[in-house]
């Protein structure tokens with residue numbers, strides 16, 4: 001039979017996949033001579049077998065376990081179930097990738113009515129021994145049979161109340177004996193069997209329960225959230241118990257080799273005298289700072305500190321160490337790479353480089369790009385958050401943590417915000433008309449829409465916290481109220497908090513912690529820059545966005561959505577006049593007003609970009625998005641244009657489309673109204689000339705959206721060329737501009753070789769390309785995508801992480817075809833996937849020149865691009881060797 005059980009001395013730290021993280025590290029520590037209580041590990045292979053055998057523990061496996069138990073008895077000189085010298089063990093889960101608190105653990109296994117007497121003799125402490133026994137019954141009942149802990153807690157409270165005690169520690173040995181009888185009867189009532197007195201039976205049931213806990217709902221959700229392979233399985237660690245609750249020279253605690261919040265290089269930890277590990281975790285007693293140990297047991301303290309140093313040097317990373325002191329003897333129960341905040345992660349990684357312990361490349365690889373969100377945006381204070389009341393949950397559309405009063409109309413949000421109120425804009429979905437309300441609000445909550453819906457895209461662009469697609473709430477915008485799934489009704493002005501990183505919505509205000517960017521962050525980013533191959537551009541259309549992005553290291557603008565410039569209050573009237581114009585002459589008049597405004601916009605961007613390329617996309621959305629819906633606004637427009645409301649309404653009806661996303665938008669607008677793109681081209685070239693004459697270098701790249709055919713592109717490109725030529729002929733200044741196209745329709749991918757003959761660059765618009773490849777509406781797919789993820793049709797939302805097989809296949813085809821006819825073609829991507837680390841790895845492999853993303857994702861993209869390059873390098877080296 002295949003070996004399924006390993007003694008600690010048989011393992012190594014590299015064997016995590018087989019022995020789980022905890023087991024592999026216990027093995028390693030045993031082998032480097034640290035004081036680890038003896039034990040053995042049932043491997044993850046055994047867990048896989050258990051799952052294959054319909055959750056049945058085979059006799060062969062259990063026999064192997066019992067052989068190891070006999071060896072453990074020999075090593076410890078104790079006996080399982082003995083009334084004199086009982087061997088007690090802990091039975092702990094241990095997955096290959098740490099999943100803290102997600103799976104089950106049982107301590108003090110082996111206790112029964114007889115063995116507890118042995119424990120009393122051993123510890124000379126009846127109170128704590130009996131307390132261990134009653135806790136064991138509760139833990140075993142809960143973990144193995146799912147008996148609600150509350151039943152045990154209620155009984156405990158009842159006895160305490162009867163006796164007039166406040167604290168558990170006031171219970172006398174007699175009280176505890178009585179409590180144990182009560183606990184055993186709860187057990188009998190709930191399971192219809194007596195509490196098992198046979199330690200081997202306890203062990204078998206406990207092992208099964210730990211294996212089963214691999215599939216418990218919280219573990220399944222945790223794996224999904226952290227993208228952990230569900231086939232790994234858990235190992236089971238069986239280890240002799242040591243007792244921190246055996247008097248004044250005993251205790252238990254946790255030590256981090258560096259501060260896990262700040263990264264500071266100093267031992268950070270806490271411990272409790274005369275206690276077991278769960279007392280520290282449960283928070284029943286307040287632990288002491290580790291320094292106290294120095295005062296009272298200097299030798300043990302010294303040994304602990306040198307063990308911490310030894311472990312950190314051995315693992316070359318900050319360690320989280322569990323220890324127990326039994327009658328003055330130090331035991332190490334666990335070590336693992338400590339969980340840490342993003343700030344600490346960066347500080348520790350860069351410090352380790354400076355200390356000569358790891359390379360710069362290793363430091364780059366140690367940071368998870370998405371964690372940078374924690375640094376770039378404020379987050380909720382963890383303690384305050386733990387007490388927060390979750391009232392709903394939606395899509396984590398744009399990170400950040402914000403509290404504010406809810407308002408249901410963008411105009412209300414603007415007014416309130418201008419009066420100093422912190423506002424959260426709550427809408428069923430946002431539209432471009434809401435832009436100012438969004439800009440003035442602290443955060444945005446929508447009931448509908450996915451990760452690339454208007455609210456999500458715009459919020460990310462603004463660096464604003466947003467929870468989108470929160471379908472659990474019903475929003476009545478007219479009545480100005482929202483109702484949660486639990487029937488909680490909130491009205492205008494009520495306070496909520498949004499966590500844009502988790503998608504959770506909380507009631508009331510929650511304390512926040514500020515975003516902080518350290519010198520270590522800039523250092524790490526700099527190291528990353530030396531490795532990455534992809535350029536990182538930004539999607540920005542305001543000077544503010546561009547400023548932020550350049551500060552974060554953006555190398556150009558990959559997408560300036562000019563329509564966002566059209567939504568300003570002072571421009572909308574001209575946009576509307578342009579749309580409603582009944583003759584070309586009138587349209588040109590309105591366009592002339594817009595042109596002077598656009599010129600100013602572009603000039604500002606060119607100056608800030610100082611010679612970096614700016615890709616300006618010509619008008620893209622369907623025109624009706626700019627038109628009023630409110631009767632009051634319609635009447636105003638009629639007045640401005642000297643028309644009747646009837647005429648305006650007739651025009652509005654004419655522009656209404658059943659399927660606007662597939663309608664009259666993108667380059668199709670320019671096919672009907674060439675003068676719109678001509679005006680925009682004039683504004684671009686004229687502002688480029690003006691800024692260039694101020695001695696700022698400029699690099700405009702004019703981009704045409706939604707192209708499906710070569711002919712569309714050649715017609716529009718000819719107009720742009722002609723217009724630009726016209727403007728440039730009037731000056732001696734040369735502007736090195738490019739004309740290119742977005743590739744966002746499947747047809748454009750398939751015919752990319754033809755389209756490339758008319759374009760100087762391709763920018764993949766993966767939002768529309770995903771929408772059109774799947775035929776999923778990017779605004780409504782959030783209604784059914786969770787079912788797709790749950791049924792594992794997708795691992796990820798394809799609007800967030802690129803679908804490599806389908807959409808990615810089209811992109812690859814377009815790159816290959818495009819290069820055949822135009823080898824000089826510059827190629828990048830500007831859809832939302834440009835800020836997603838997994839997608840960035842894919843784009844790196846495709847050899848794109850750049851990815852473009854919203855300003856606050858620029859650092860994430862820089863780091864992900866560096867990691868992609870480093871991983872590529874490792875793979876190449878492996879292939880070569």
Ligand code: PEP
Nearest residue numbers: 744765766767768830831
């Ligand atoms: C896209 O479709 O990927 C894109 C960047 O354009 P937009 O999101 O503005 O449609």
Ligand code: MG
Nearest residue numbers: 744765767768
């Ligand atoms: Mg698009």
